[in-house]
Amino acid sequence: MGIPNIPDFQNPIQFLTIIGEIEGHSLSPSDKKTTKYEHIIPLLIATVQDPKIKGIFIMLNTVGGDVEAGLALAEMIYSIDKPKVSLVLGGGHSIGVPLATAADYSFIVPTAAMTIHPIRTTGLVIGVPQTFRYFEKMQQRIINFILRTSNIDRKKLIQLMYSTDELANDIGTILIGKEAVDYGLIDEVGGFSYALKKLNSLIDDKYG
Template structure:
């Protein structure tokens, strides 16, 4: 009743536009307006979802993260003085190695504090992205699949193809071991272990195990991640001009 009267009073003033907006919101979204908030925020949030798309555009029904969208955003975050920190949320199945490493390198070289949270899955090339941030979290139920890189499509059957693949894999291994506490031996052991995945080589690491192996820093969700990010921002402000970390 209260609401009805409120709407009626409003529609009298500005009958057409108000009812139009309200019905549009209901037909399109099934919801009415959410209160608007302050547009400025010092923490931005980047979501890495679905497949990480490489040089070949995936069919439109695939949910993808495109590097041509993500990279300019990271540049904008670096440029904007109002943005003080970045939260990276991952729920990805992996995808293109080059594109994934490009995003990971961009995040690793960002001068502002970054914290990542793996929700659901941070598989395959999602692993370097998760570890590229200053601090990483994984939720209790989230998983990360670590496996050797694969090549699809036409391949020339020459030793050089294998060498090329091996080099590419080495880039991933080096990046992960450089940006996390996992040792190269342990990471390779997980990558090449047999009997864990159905008819495949590799390991599916669950939340607390990823922390135990040193791949991820801590088990936690969004509140812990935000608290950590604020702490890193404060540390950066306090230690301006001094070396941090």
């Protein structure tokens, strides 16, 4: 008596939020919001193994973070054989770029920003050629992933990444909303409803 009869509803879409800083092998300061890859990877594995989940919706508002952790997440997302859509909300900066392009189809809201820049590091750096070769190889891993998962031209991506007249005291480029689409980095400008409709369409195409 007095208890509503609510049907047991299984949402066929796994919603995944990637926010704040992508935390790597070291803990981020306690005052920062982080996305921990050791939490996301098991969630993605469970999503793959659950036959009731038909698609993945990834929402991004990240400043970037640990390059290897972010790239590992991006590769994991890209390799999942279920329809995937990403939506860049506030920002998809730095290593957030490959996380956005890892989906089958990507959206960005008109006011969201994406920063493309070379990798950087903090702490002790040994000034030998091997160090710089390592940075170059790491940079190529990121570039190759973005080229593999988006429609941007290699020459244009390199140009944006090493631009010296866009950011104060830094190297790189900030793309706002439609600019990311115009360069072929993101597929379409749109918000949550557009992205959800696209994901449902991809699910229908795959599963009928």
